[in-house]
Structures are given as structure tokens and as C-alpha cells.
Amino acid sequence: MSAQEEIDLEFLEVEDLLLRTVPGLAEQWRGATPDEVEQLERIAGRPLPRFYRWFLSRMGQSMGPLAYPSQDFSARRVLDCYARKIVAPNPRFLLIGYESDEMMPLHAFYDLDAPARGDATVTARYARGGDDPIDRFETFHEMLSWSSLFRFQFEQMSQKCEGTLYREDADLLSLLAPVLSSLGFTQPLTTGRYCGLYERADAVMICGGTPRENLENVRTFLLGGSNAGVLRRILGEVAKESSLEVEVNTWTPALR
Structure with a gap:
């Protein structure tokens, strides 16, 4: 070879x-x-x-x-x-x-x-x-993988939200992944502790953080799906089952 x-x-x-x-x-x-x-x-x-x-x-x-x-x-x-x-x-x-x-x-x-x-x-x-x-x-x-999911999946979703995940003294993505797996998400790529990529037929979630930023206890996330109800249920399960603090900063389109 x-x-x-x-x-x-x-x-x-x-x-x-x-x-x-x-x-x-x-x-x-x-x-x-x-x-x-x-x-x-x-x-x-x-x-x-x-x-x-x-x-x-x-x-x-x-x-x-x-x-x-x-x-x-x-x-x-x-x-x-x-x-x-x-x-x-x-x-x-x-x-x-x-x-x-x-x-x-x-x-x-x-x-x-x-x-x-x-x-x-x-x-x-x-x-x-x-x-x-x-x-x-x-x-x-x-x-490149984050960009492909952002541009060709997340951006195409009918409902989107952006926010942060937080917890002191924890590898955040190691807490997030099992919950998303139980909800039917798969991980298309093996990633490190700063980037998380998760897909499901009706939703996609991408998480990010960067080294040397002194923000080990925070990760940003983008979550897109077919409707707001789907996204709310996903975030509710993450908050309930992972002990992560979930904060949504924006909804697109804005919720009424």
C-alpha cells in the first residue's frame, strides 16, 4: 500500500x-x-x-x-x-x-x-x-466538516436556534453525545473535545469551541430541524439527561 x-x-x-x-x-x-x-x-x-x-x-x-x-x-x-x-x-x-x-x-x-x-x-x-x-x-x-454540515444541512433547516452549553469541570461533549445518541443522532466523524457533529433525519446539531480560549466549560451550538417543537424536545432532553446547562440565544425564524 x-x-x-x-x-x-x-x-x-x-x-x-x-x-x-x-x-x-x-x-x-x-x-x-x-x-x-x-x-x-x-x-x-x-x-x-x-x-x-x-x-x-x-x-x-x-x-x-x-x-x-x-x-x-x-x-x-x-x-x-x-x-x-x-x-x-x-x-x-x-x-x-x-x-x-x-x-x-x-x-x-x-x-x-x-x-x-x-x-x-x-x-x-x-x-x-x-x-x-x-x-x-x-x-x-x-x-471543513463543520462547514459542510453548517452550509448544506443546518442552513437548509426550516427552524434553527443558536446557544451555549455549560458545565463546570466537565468534558461537555462527552456528556452530550450519549443523550443525542439515545435520541437517534449519529456522529459522522470522530472529533476532539472542541467540535461535535451530530445528525438525524429531521435535525442536525453542530458544536464548537477552540483551544487556548480558557473556555473549557462552554461550547456553542447550532441546532436545526423541521420545526420548533422538535428542537425544544431535543434541548429539553439534553438539559434533563446530561446535567448540562442549556441556553438558547436566538431562534430563526423568531418564535412568537
Whole structure:
């Protein structure tokens, strides 16, 4: 088995999730060239995270419908930023996504000093550094998976709500998962302690938090479903059975 085949098998559940949730992805994604991958590794000055190699092999040229509106994650754009010295090589931070919004030009970087599960933390920084980086996701594959469920499932639901889960001195998602499982939800992806992805035929729930934020006892959530009654029942069971404190901040559309 080749090294590339081993990488593909390792992240098969990520690939399955993206292909299932993003319409037309298989027909439109395009991988980077081997030379582009080698150039990126030379810039990084160390082996690229295994998931990044998988991403580049599948979407290093085009992310198809999964592409972000103002961020370009193509290998060609990243290499161009280094060639034009928009970004200077840094032994810790590797540019992976160029932000074209000039009002808030926070680009996506890997923090190569924060590896996790064959991947690394994705953080937001200005091209020349400056302020402390803002962590977005513990891993790039969680970021892409979260985005696919948000854009192609949660956003399509008739009723949505946003809120927070809270409990002192607890791994919140380990308390949440068994309750959602008892309600018929499945987890399409093995995630860490900061990201939770849960699906059911009539509902989807995605949870998030970031490392180094000193908010270990809080996770945000987005819950979408067929109607408000379904969402209320789900949240009621979570509050009752998990001992988590559940706070809903907004309903869309607003409840009367």
C-alpha cells in the first residue's frame, strides 16, 4: 500500500461526510500537483500534516461547492502569496487560506506547533503577524466538516436556534453525545473535545469551541430541524439527561 493510499484510508470518514453532504463535490473538486505539494512542504520546513496532504490531493486546486466565499485555500494562491512576499515563511505558521476581504484580512494558517490527530490547529492571523493568533478549529478536517454540515444541512433547516452549553469541570461533549445518541443522532466523524457533529433525519446539531480560549466549560451550538417543537424536545432532553446547562440565544425564524 502506498503512502497516499494510507492517508486516504485514515481520513475516509472525512471524505465520506463531505461527499455525502456537499452536492456535486466529487465532480468539481480538483487536486494540487505533486510539485505544488513539495513546494509547500519546503516552505513549511517540516513534513506537512497528513490531513493537509489528503486535502491537497483532493481539493488543492479547487474545492468546488465547498469553497469559502472570500478565502482561497488553493495551493496555487498560497504559493503565490509566499512568492510575492505577502506572507513571509515562519517555522510555526503555514498559510493555508488567503482572505480577500480587505476590511478584515485575517488569513487561515496552520499552527504547526499544535498538531492533533494527523492534523493541526487552524488559526486566523494577519499576513505579517502582529496580534496574537485567533484559533478557529483544533484541526482543519473538523473545520471543513463543520462547514459542510453548517452550509448544506443546518442552513437548509426550516427552524434553527443558536446557544451555549455549560458545565463546570466537565468534558461537555462527552456528556452530550450519549443523550443525542439515545435520541437517534449519529456522529459522522470522530472529533476532539472542541467540535461535535451530530445528525438525524429531521435535525442536525453542530458544536464548537477552540483551544487556548480558557473556555473549557462552554461550547456553542447550532441546532436545526423541521420545526420548533422538535428542537425544544431535543434541548429539553439534553438539559434533563446530561446535567448540562442549556441556553438558547436566538431562534430563526423568531418564535412568537
